[in-house]
Amino acid sequence: MKIGQLATATDTPVETIRYYERAGLLPAAPRTEGNYRDYADAHVQRLSFIRHCRALDMALDEIRTLLQFQDAPGGDCTGVNALLDAHIGHVAQRIRELRALERQLHALRGQCRDAHPTEDCGILKSLGEEPAPRVHARTRHLQGVH
Template structure:
């Protein structure tokens, strides 16, 4: 199959496929007489594996290691577990950061009583104050969180 067919079958952009080839994640395909790449089922399977790992937000370096384990499947469960544990730790750190961001936005949102009260917008006041280096309600107390 041609590269655009592989892209269509996997939902991966053509340029990304070429990038994965350059990075050694995807083996270079054979070439047809006209110079076009000729991908096979193994490329489709490997690219689908890469896409799934990326959907789990795994870094390319980890995906490359996992592919190495797929290529040489001799008892690598501990290594694979370690990679997944590291990814879980990264996700948990981001979730913690996102919860802190949510609290900040809720604090900021609480500054607006609505346009009907005739007062200037409290959210804009807080954002302008923060831009001037003043304390902002959304960052009050976030140091310890």
């Protein structure tokens, strides 16, 4: 199949497919005599796997690691479990950070309960006068693109 057909079959933009190929996650497809990429069902399966991992908010390096495990079916899956456990920990940390952000936003919203002229808006005044809350550096999963 051509790249457009692979894109349709996996609901993936063509540029994303090309990016995954450049990143080494998706093997390059052989070319036809007309120099078109010729993708097979194995590409559909691998790209679907990658897309599922991305939907779980996994970093590309995490996906690369999982693909290495998948490509060695006789191996032990202890590393897969460890990777997923670490990812769960990162997600839990991000949830805590998002809850803290939600509390800050509710407190900010409490600065202006009723409609006022914008010059008297408590939210705008608060945003302009108070120092910005310290932004915590997000915990990275593995080194690599997220």
